[in-house]
Amino acid sequence: MNLHFTKNDQKSMFLPRKVVDSIPFSSKDLPQIYNRFSVKPDSMEGQDMKQTLNECENKGIEGEEKYCATSLESMVDFVTTKLGKKVKAISTEVNAKESTPLQKYKVELAKKRGGDKVVVCHKQIYPYAVFYCxxxxxxRVYAVSVVGVDGMKVNVVAVCHIDTAKWNPKHLAFQVLKVKPGSVPVCHFLPEDHVVWVQY
Known part of the structure; x- marks a missing residue:
């Protein structure tokens, strides 16, 4: 199996909370949002923005607390409300300048981070930074050092979902692994632009 750790070319940055609070963030306001950022509705960017808003407005899975953070301040507020003030953010670090497959790799070190309660924030496609948290x-979250035979080293975050009983049976993980919801833990590496918050 080859591991691909991709570099995200979209470099949208966080705006201050004061600024984003003055910008509509709702699918019903899409025409106004498109106009504000000079985006054509039928463009790829326009469709990505619509998808991000839909994902933020959709109901999460049962028992999951979800939130779309549109500023760093709002992300920290959500995280500390859920985990308390003693938290640490960790993410995957890719040193390569571009997407590189890691072939014939070995795991050098896997170290568990935090408890079994975490907040994961996934970067969305939007004109400014938006994270689906x-x-x-x-x-369970692990910091993993992976080394390829060519010497390339990647420090990645691995997330293991111990209880998948309430997941959608059509989830890609079940199709790939050929297992049923709730039968086994499902683990995956996180891309570079996603953040995991753990307690310490």
């Missing part, structure tokens, strides 16, 4: 329980 969700609190997960029965989840």
């Amino acid at each position: 969700h609190e997960t329980v029965a989840t």
Whole structure:
């Protein structure tokens, strides 16, 4: 199996909370949002923005607390409300300048981080930084050092979902692994631009 750790070319940055609070963030306001950022509705960017808003407005899975953070301040507020003030953010670090497959790799070190309650924030496609954050329980986070035979080293975050009983049976993980919801833990590496918050 080859591991691909991709570099995200979209470099949208966080705006201050004061600024984003003055910008509509709702699918019903899409025409106004498109106009504000000079985006054509039928363009790829326009469709990505619509998808991000839909994902933020959709109901999460049962037992999951979700929130779309549109500023760093709002992300920290959500995280500390769920996990308390003693938290640490960790993410995957890719040193390569571009997407590189890691072939014939070995795991050098895997170290558990925090407890079984974490907040994972996934970067969305939007003109400014938006993260889809969700609190997960029965989840374990590991910091993993992976080394390829060519010497390339990547420090990645691995997330293991211990209880998948309430997941959608059509979830890609079940199709790939050929297992049923709740039968086995599901683990995956996180891309570089996603953040995991753990307690310490």
